[in-house]
Amino acid sequence: MPQDTTIYWDGKGQAPPIIDSLPLYQRQLVLQAVDQKSWESYTQHTFVYLFLCLGFIFFSILALYSNKVTKRRERESQSAIDHDLNLFNEGATSTQVLTYAGNTLNFTANILIAILLKHLPYFTALNPFDRDRFIHRLQNFIAHKTFVIHDESGFKEMPVLISATAIQLTFGLEKYLLPNFNVIHIFPEEFIGVHPTIRILEGNVSGNTINLSWKHFLQGFQFPGDGLHVGLHEMAHAYYFQYFETNEQVDTNFVAAFPAFNNYGNKVFEQEGKDGFILYSGYALSNFQEFWAESVELFFEKPAAVKIQYPELYLTMCKLLNQDPMLV
Numbered sequence: 001m002p003q004d005t006t007i008y009w010d011g012k013g014q015a016p017p018i019i020d021s022l023p024l025y026q027r028q029l030v031l032q033a034v035d036q037k038s039w040e041s042y043t044q045h046t047f048v049y050l051f052l053c054l055g056f057i058f059f060s061i062l063a064l065y066s067n068k069v070t071k072r073r074e075r076e077s078q079s080a081i082d083h084d085l086n087l088f089n090e091g092a093t094s095t096q097v098l099t100y101a102g103n104t105l106n107f108t109a110n111i112l113i114a115i116l117l118k119h120l121p122y123f124t125a126l127n128p129f130d131r132d133r134f135i136h137r138l139q140n141f142i143a144h145k146t147f148v149i150h151d152e153s154g155f156k157e158m159p160v161l162i163s164a165t166a167i168q169l170t171f172g173l174e175k176y177l178l179p180n181f182n183v184i185h186i187f188p189e190e191f192i193g194v195h196p197t198i199r200i201l202e203g204n205v206s207g208n209t210i211n212l213s214w215k216h217f218l219q220g221f222q223f224p225g226d227g228l229h230v231g232l233h234e235m236a237h238a239y240y241f242q243y244f245e246t247n248e249q250v251d252t253n254f255v256a257a258f259p260a261f262n263n264y265g266n267k268v269f270e271q272e273g274k275d276g277f278i279l280y281s282g283y284a285l286s287n288f289q290e291f292w293a294e295s296v297e298l299f300f301e302k303p304a305a306v307k308i309q310y311p312e313l314y315l316t317m318c319k320l321l322n323q324d325p326m327l328v
Helices: 024-082 110-119 126-141 157-169 214-222 230-245 252-272 288-301 303-309 311-321
Strands: 097-103 148-150 183-187 189-193 200-202 203-206 210-212
Touching: 110 126, 126 157, 148 157, 148 252, 157 214, 157 230, 183 214, 189 203, 200 214, 203 214, 203 230, 210 214, 230 252, 230 288, 230 311, 252 288, 252 311, 288 303, 288 311, 303 311
Parallel strands: 148 183, 183 210
Antiparallel strands: 097 148, 189 200, 203 210
8 A cells, every 4th residue: 555645845846855866756756746736836826816916906996996986075075065156256356366355345135145045054044134134244244354365266155154154153242343353364275374383274363364264164064063163263263352352343242241251161161171071172171262262163053062061151152142042
């Protein structure tokens, strides 16, 4: 009965080094076995190689397709409002940026109403009398500003919706024009701040200007109720500065009511710093000015959550801004 034969294989298709010392017939058997094993190995390796290549190609195509789908969805999400906005380039005073004096825009009431009904639920919920009042204030605000669009083209909705955010915030107040901030810069997306440190910004208030990323501003309309609205946030900073740091257009009722916000706000500020309290972001807890600006965002975006979790703060803000978003 023949014994089982062990065949040497080094993985490279080479015969064992002792083959020359074997008898001729055994040498031929070994070489035949090596040749057979080499062919089998070649076939197996070729198959594996081709399989891996096909797999790589397949997954590369899949990844490319997935990436395209993801980017397309991002573009679709970003253009959810942009797709039917009204381009306007006429009347700009610069070729590098589009600069518009607000008093030359002359948007009719019908144009303003159409834009607001489409994009601003706050306005849609107003009664006819308050809608007229809102439009009057909006036209007045736009006329007092210069809008600088840092892009090749702009949308009519840019000055309208940004100004409407200011009107929404101060709709219950007497003074609303923000004369200290006569220029509003609109960037297509994030922009760089260089003073006091270099940083990426979605919006800020600086000197006599309000600066906003249009991309992030629109997200406040695309995702209502998420508590984030860069327009309301920056307008809150601007109005605080107008009312407390200047001597122009100061709303005395707002100033008189603000100490109560300070009082309850300090308690909430401390409470939110503890584990389990997550209504405010960590950025809001970096300083009290950011807490104030985010309180305005939450007041309009998540009024029910603020009222349930911090009822005293909510009632204080209702008095401070002379309006209740839950009743609009």
